[in-house]
Amino acid sequence: MNNEKKIYGITATFKTPDEIINAAKKVSNAGYIHFDVNTPYPVHGMDGAMKIKPSKLGFVTLVMGLSGAAIALLLMFWTMSVDYPIVIGGKPFFALPAFIPITFELTVLLATLSTVGAMIALFFRLPDNQHPLHDTEYMKSVSADKYGVVIEAEDVKFDEKSVLDFLKTLNPISTEIVFYPVVEEYPIFQPKFIMFLIAIAIVVSGGTYFSLNKLTIITPFNWMMEQDRVNAQSPSELFADGRGMRTPVEGTVAKGFIPYPYKGQTNPTEVLANPFLPTKENIALGKAKYFTYCTPCHGDFADGDSRLRGQFPNPPTLHSKRARDFSDGMIYHIITNGQNVMPSYASQITRDERWAIVNYVRVLQRAKNASDADLIDMNKEAGSNVAN
Amino acid sequence: MSQTDFHYQKKELPASLSRLGIIIFVVGTVLSLLAFFVDQERAIFNYLVTYMMIVSIGLGSLFLIGLEYIAGADWSTPIRRIPEFFAMLLPVLFVLVIPILVFNHDLFHWAHKEAVADDKILQGKAPYLNETFFIVRTFVFIGLWSLFYFVMTRNSRKQDETKDQTLTKKNIRLGAIFIPVFALSITFTAVDLMMSLEPHWFSTIYGVYYFAGTVVASLAAITIAVILLKEKGYFGSWMTNDHLFSLGALLFAFINFWAYIAFSQFMLIWYADLPEETFWYLTRWNGGWVFISLLLIVTHFLVPYFALLTQPSKMNPKVLKFIAVWLLFAHLLDMFWLIMPNMGSMKSGYIFSWIDLVFPIAGTGLVIFVFAFAAKKANLIPIGDPKLKRGIDFHL
Numbered sequence: 001m002n003n004e005k006k007i008y009g010i011t012a013t014f015k016t017p018d019e020i021i022n023a024a025k026k027v028s029n030a031g032y033i034h035f036d037v038n039t040p041y042p043v044h045g046m047d048g049a050m051k052i053k054p055s056k057l058g059f060v061t062l063v064m065g066l067s068g069a070a071i072a073l074l075l076m077f078w079t080m081s082v083d084y085p086i087v088i089g090g091k092p093f094f095a096l097p098a099f100i101p102i103t104f105e106l107t108v109l110l111a112t113l114s115t116v117g118a119m120i121a122l123f124f125r126l127p128d129n130q131h132p133l134h135d136t137e138y139m140k141s142v143s144a145d146k147y148g149v150v151i152e153a154e155d156v157k158f159d160e161k162s163v164l165d166f167l168k169t170l171n172p173i174s175t176e177i178v179f180y181p182v183v184e185e186y187p188i189f190q191p192k193f194i195m196f197l198i199a200i201a202i203v204v205s206g207g208t209y210f211s212l213n214k215l216t217i218i219t220p221f222n223w224m225m226e227q228d229r230v231n232a233q234s235p236s237e238l239f240a241d242g243r244g245m246r247t248p249v250e251g252t253v254a255k256g257f258i259p260y261p262y263k264g265q266t267n268p269t270e271v272l273a274n275p276f277l278p279t280k281e282n283i284a285l286g287k288a289k290y291f292t293y294c295t296p297c298h299g300d301f302a303d304g305d306s307r308l309r310g311q312f313p314n315p316p317t318l319h320s321k322r323a324r325d326f327s328d329g330m331i332y333h334i335i336t337n338g339q340n341v342m343p344s345y346a347s348q349i350t351r352d353e354r355w356a357i358v359n360y361v362r363v364l365q366r367a368k369n370a371s372d373a374d375l376i377d378m379n380k381e382a383g384s385n386v387a388n
Numbered sequence: 389m390s391q392t393d394f395h396y397q398k399k400e401l402p403a404s405l406s407r408l409g410i411i412i413f414v415v416g417t418v419l420s421l422l423a424f425f426v427d428q429e430r431a432i433f434n435y436l437v438t439y440m441m442i443v444s445i446g447l448g449s450l451f452l453i454g455l456e457y458i459a460g461a462d463w464s465t466p467i468r469r470i471p472e473f474f475a476m477l478l479p480v481l482f483v484l485v486i487p488i489l490v491f492n493h494d495l496f497h498w499a500h501k502e503a504v505a506d507d508k509i510l511q512g513k514a515p516y517l518n519e520t521f522f523i524v525r526t527f528v529f530i531g532l533w534s535l536f537y538f539v540m541t542r543n544s545r546k547q548d549e550t551k552d553q554t555l556t557k558k559n560i561r562l563g564a565i566f567i568p569v570f571a572l573s574i575t576f577t578a579v580d581l582m583m584s585l586e587p588h589w590f591s592t593i594y595g596v597y598y599f600a601g602t603v604v605a606s607l608a609a610i611t612i613a614v615i616l617l618k619e620k621g622y623f624g625s626w627m628t629n630d631h632l633f634s635l636g637a638l639l640f641a642f643i644n645f646w647a648y649i650a651f652s653q654f655m656l657i658w659y660a661d662l663p664e665e666t667f668w669y670l671t672r673w674n675g676g677w678v679f680i681s682l683l684l685i686v687t688h689f690l691v692p693y694f695a696l697l698t699q700p701s702k703m704n705p706k707v708l709k710f711i712a713v714w715l716l717f718a719h720l721l722d723m724f725w726l727i728m729p730n731m732g733s734m735k736s737g738y739i740f741s742w743i744d745l746v747f748p749i750a751g752t753g754l755v756i757f758v759f760a761f762a763a764k765k766a767n768l769i770p771i772g773d774p775k776l777k778r779g780i781d782f783h784l
Contacts (some may be wrong), residue, residue, distance in 0.1 A: 045783030054699065089659065097655045 005179040008132035009035075009152040010163050012172035013141055017043045020147035023170045024049040027149055030166060036201035038133075038142040060118040061111045068110030072103040130181065138254055139178050150178070260346065272329025276352070278359040287361030289353045293345060302364045313341055318361060319368045331358045396771045398744045399622055407756030423743040430743050432491040434730045437723045438751040439484055440581060441605065443600075444719060445755060446477030448606025450537055451570050455565035457540075457556070463634045465779035466627070466769050470613045472541045473762040479534040480758060482527075489523055489583070493701025496522075498587040502519060509588055517584055525580060529573040536566045544766075546770035556774060574599050582723075585730035589668045593653045598726075600646035604688075605719040606641060610633045611712040613759065615705050622768055626780045629703035636702030639715065643696070646713065647689040670731045676735015684725050688718040720748055 014020045020383050028051045035038045037043075039049060046052075047061050063117060068371070080086075081093040108310070131141050133139050135149065142148040160177070167175050230236045238245035253259060262272075291300075299305040302318035317323070326334075335354045338344040366374070404508045412533050448473035456464050475563065475656040492499045496509075498517040504510040508516070543555045575595025591597075618627050657665045672681050692711050702708045724744070728734055770776060 045781075048783060058699070089661065091659075097651075097658050100651060100655065 005182070007087075007153045007160060008099070008178045008180050009150045009154075009158075009169060010160070011136075011138040011148055011150040011176045011178060012170060013138060013146040013148040013168040013174050014170075015146065015170055015212045015326065017147060019171075020149065021045055021049045021053050021070060023094075023149050025174075031157055032151050032155050034152040034158075036150050036152070038139070038141060040145060040147075055123070057115060057123060059117060059331070061115045063270060064114035065107045065111035067380065068107040069103050071110070073099060076102060081344050090268035132180050135181075136176065136178055137174075138178065141174075146173070180248065197249075252304035258351070263337060265333075265337075269328070269331075272332055274328040274332070274355055274358060276355045276359060278362065282356050283359055283363055285353065286358070286363075289349060290360045293349055294357065298344070301368065302361060303368075315342065319365055324365050327356075328358050331361060394626075396767065396769055399590075401760055406760035406764075407752050408758055409755075409760055413750055413751070413753025413757055415693050416746055416748075419746035423596075423746055427741070427743060428491070429494045429733075430741060431732060431747075432487065433728055434743055434747045435487055435583065436495060436670050437592060437605045437720070437727050438747040439481075439488060440598075440723045440727070441720055441748070442484065442607040442751055442755065443481065443577065443655070445473050445609045446481070446601040446606075447533060447570070448604075449474035449610065450533060450566070450604040451603065452535075452606060452610070453540060454566045454570065456481070457560045457563035457568065460775075462775050463779040463782040465630055465773050465775040466623075466752075467610070467614050468544070468770055468773070469763075469766060469768055471606065471616075472544060472609045472766070473759045474609055474613075475537045475541065476758050476762040477755065478530065478537045479589060480754070481530045482534070485526055485530060488525070492519065492522070494586060496587070498584060500721045511586060513694055515731060522580060522640050525576060529577055532569055532573060536569070540566075541554070541766075542772055544773075545767075548767050548770060549772065551772040553685050553774050554757050555772075560765060571599075574602065582726050585727060586668060589665065591653055591657070591665070591668075593649060597646075597653060599643060600649050601719050601722050603642045604639065604646055604715055607635065607639050608712040608715040608719070609755070611639065611708060615709045616713070617768065618705070621639065628783070629705070630784045632708055633699070633702045634713075634782075638713070639692070639704065639708075640696040643689060643692050643715070647693075650689075650761060669736055672725065674735065675728075677725075677729055677738050680721070680725055680738060684718070684721055687714070692718070699704075732745055737748055 012023070014023055014128060020037060020039060020043060024046060027035050028049065035050075037046060039046075071132045076099045080095070080099075085093045088092075088095075138148055139148070149167075151158065151167070164175060164177075230238070230244040232245065236241050239246070294302075295306070297304075297306045297308065297315050298318060299313070301305075304315050304317040306312075307316055308314065332354055334342065335349065335357065336346045337346060345354070420431065420435070422433070452464070452471050453468060453475065455461070455467060488495065496517075498513065499519055499522075504514055515521075529610055540559050543559050543562075546552070547555045575598075576593045579600035582598065583589070583591070604765070611632075614623075614627075614633070617623055654669065657669060670678065693705065693715075694716055695711050696702055728744075733739075771781075
């Protein structure tokens with residue numbers, strides 16, 4: 001016997017389940033604690049024979065089951081009742097009966113999965129591919145048709161000779177002394193091996209890159225950027241002239257646009273009436289638009305004294321008798337249609353804003369050409385505030 | 389597994405048991421007859437409650453016998469005589485069902501010809517719900533149950549003397565035939581005797597619901613009988629807590645099954661919210677019924693669930709006996725809850741009356757008497773059964 005080898009335990013095999021139950025009883029009665037029984041299938045009554053305490057696994061099941069119930073209820077409470085409450089089928093936001101099935105499922109799911117997981121990882125201590133009993137004659141026979149018991153060297157009462165003698169008294173068909181497997185040392189970090197690894201890494205990564213990117217390229221999802229439609233300003237084969245963009249049909253009216261029927265006419269003013277009263281807001285709007293579009297030529301006060309300083313023909317003053325006698329519609333028509341060198345402002349200024357500018361021009365005209373009656377009216381208004 | 393042989397010496401149940409049964413039965417019957425004269429309608433509804441309870445115990449026991457045979461269960465073989473004794477209630481149903489058929493006009497709205505004449509829905513259901521077919525069905529079902537009871541228990545008893553193993557094989561075949569017969573007959577019985585009390589209402593899970601309660605009730609009755617006989621020493625020393633654990637585990641399973649089915653029925657109706665279905669639950673939410681409905685959840689599920697959750701409590705004879713008695717009351721409450729709200733004057737709310745208490749007394753006396761009567765003629769343990777030894781040596 002090799003003295004360097006460490007003993008793991010001593011095994012004994014039996015032929016029938018009755019014998020193994022009997023053997024387990026005798027082993028545990030002899031006072032051994034670190035021993036195990038291996039059978040091809042679960043043998044009823046083994047727990048009692050081995051004096052195994054009830055498993056604590058049930059507590060894992062209980063705790064994880066309760067956790068599953070709590071998680072399910074909290075999740076549904078939070079999403080359905082607090083974060084995003086939606087009325088579904090006229091049920092209350094916290095509809096407990098509807099939550100029960102999911103709570104039940106999650107309870108069972110968490111309880112069973114964690115029970116199996118805990119059993120494998122905590123109680124069986126798997127994965128263990130170095131167990132001394134592996135690859136022994138004993139393990140081969142007890143996983144086929146024999147029933148075996150192994151007394152481990154860990155036990156305080158363990159003594160090679162006495163255990164062997166004790167097991168012999170149970171009339172086993174065979175006994176075996178099991179040693180810890182000899183673990184051979186393999187030096188991993190040899191230069192040759194490292195070079196081999198590097199070579200493999202280069203070949204595999206290069207090959208992977210080449211095959212994935214060049215040989216078998218798969219277009220990633222392009223978020224619908226390629227579509228069978230005509231993009232603006234691009235050609236199309238659908239039409240004979242090859243143009244993708246088409247001119248609208250004759251008489252097409254753009255959305256929100258009312259055509260101006262008096263284009264090019266000189267005096268269509270009878271039919272154009274100002275739809276806006278000269279209220280404070282409307283005049284303020286007109287003032288703002290006037291300062292944006294009109295002052296560059298007509299000047300701040302419509303005197304025709306623009307900032308252009310002769311670079312462009314100045315317009316005449318709007319305070320002339322002729323200009324003051326224009327109807328509102330006439331001014332609107334000029335802004336819309338243009339006059340002499342003044343271009344049309346229809347594309348820059350909306351219709352409502354044009355009418356607001358008309359109102360503001362009227363304000364300027366009246367301010368520059370105030371009559372005595374206007375002064376009296378002003379005094380009347382001011383006097384009511386100052387003194388009487 | 390012990391190598392010792394098992395010797396059975398028949399020990400007669402005391403005569404006082406059947407005397408006790410007769411006394412309780414007579415007292416209960418006198419009170420019940422009095423109840424009939426006081427309030428005939430209420431009495432017949434209460435009679436139906438107790439009748440369904442007796443069907444539950446008897447039919448559930450026969451189901452468990454059949455199940456044991458076709459599943460090849462060992463652990464329940466030594467105590468199989470207990471459900472066999474309870475199943476003797478089935479032939480008694482031939483007599484017990486007569487008052488229900490006689491007073492069917494008090495029970496069933498659809499039995500009134502003038503009511504059916506004005507009712508399109510009841511006219512549609514008339515090919516099934518009519519008195520002739522109803523009576524035929526009832527007797528055919530009781531006849532089938534009794535037939536299977538007689539044949540299966542006769543085989544079982546004959547085996548005590550002949551030790552003939554082919555009798556077990558015969559009973560396995562009979563059990564395999566009985567289970568589908570049982571599934572259909574219990575469904576139609578639940579529909580006929582309880583669901584048709586409210587002929588406009590329907591629930592396709594109703595038969596399964598009654599089946600779940602049936603198994604709970606019969607298992608509870610078997611558990612009580614087994615533990616009492618064990619305490620009095622009729623079984624000998626072989627019976628371990630592992631046998632009790634198996635009874636407790638089955639009880640626990642069927643409590644859960646009942647709750648699952650009961651909730652399935654409720655949730656679908658609650659979610660769909662159709663007036664033609666919800667009114668059945670709304671009736672059971674009226675007046676005092678709401679408390680009985682909530683009490684049913686507590687007694688039939690919550691309390692027994694937590695009481696039987698752990699392994700030690702299923703092995704403890706005292707806990708198990710208490711819970712078994714508790715569950716018998718819970719099943720009685722379940723039958724009461726299913727049947728009584730259909731009574732015209734009870735629809736708006738529950739009003740207590742002494743009449744509700746007297747019928748279960750008579751039923752208890754009858755069950756005890758029938759049990760003692762059946763036990764007199766047979767061994768307490770099926771000594772000829774080939775599975776007996778494995779059952780006696782049963783360990784978890």
